[in-house]
Amino acid sequence: MQSLRKGFSLAELIVVVAIVLSLIALLLPALQRVREAAYKVTCANHLKIIGKGIALHVASNKYYPTGGGDNDSGPTPTPPRGLTSAGEPARGLNQDWGWMYQVLPYIEHENIWRQRVQKPATPDPNGIFPGGFDHPGDAAIARTLVEVYFCPSRRIPTTVYTEDYGERAVNDYAGNMGAFTPVLENGTLHDP
Numbered sequence: 001m002q003s004l005r006k007g008f009s010l011a012e013l014i015v016v017v018a019i020v021l022s023l024i025a026l027l028l029p030a031l032q033r034v035r036e037a038a039y040k041v042t043c044a045n046h047l048k049i050i051g052k053g054i055a056l057h058v059a060s061n062k063y064y065p066t067g068g069g070d071n072d073s074g075p076t077p078t079p080p081r082g083l084t085s086a087g088e089p090a091r092g093l094n095q096d097w098g099w100m101y102q103v104l105p106y107i108e109h110e111n112i113w114r115q116r117v118q119k120p121a122t123p124d125p126n127g128i129f130p131g132g133f134d135h136p137g138d139a140a141i142a143r144t145l146v147e148v149y150f151c152p153s154r155r156i157p158t159t160v161y162t163e164d165y166g167e168r169a170v171n172d173y174a175g176n177m178g179a180f181t182p183v184l185e186n187g188t189l190h191d192p
Contacts, residue, residue, distance in 0.1 A: 036153060039151070039152040042151075043153055046149070046150070050103065050107065050149075050173065052106070053103040057102065063092060066102065067099065068095060081095065082097070088114070098175065100149060107148055112146070142167065142169065149171035149172065154172050158170055
């Protein structure tokens with residue numbers, strides 16, 4: 001009497017698994033190259049958005065975004081955002097926050113730029129607010145993730161905690177305001 005063969009032998013299964021694993025090993029590097037190429041395109045697009053935002057800022061305000069009005073503060077607390085008497089964010093050297101904040105309205109994030117302070121707070125005698133150096137409304141902005149400021153080749157958007165300064169949304173791009181500090185005269189920025 002003949003026995004009917006049902007299923008695969010162990011050797012056949014091992015061969016099939018080995019073939020599948022070999023194919024996966026050959027495809028993974030190619031998939032990672034494709035993913036990295038897509039990340040580079042996204043990163044270049046983010047830089048293009050930032051560049052257009054800076055160009056719109058210049059066209060609108062007639063000067064480049066600054067490094068902020070309190071660049072030489074050293075290890076002192078981060079100053080609150082510069083706000084006008086009407087509660088609007090200040091511009092130019094009247095704005096203590098740097099270019100990444102100043103460009104927000106021009107990269108479709110005006111809602112973050114205009115965010116109001118939610119509640120008044122009083123710092124302790126050392127100038128520290130509850131939860132860190134930032135005023136509570138400013139702290140919410142400082143930890144807000146803006147995807148355009150991240151290159152996916154490097155990392156995913158993330159918020160970090162930096163000791164006394166509170167939570168900060170990190171970024172992957174830097175700006176340079178040049179070798180001079182412009183001077184604000186009669187509402188206009190000039191070279192010194």
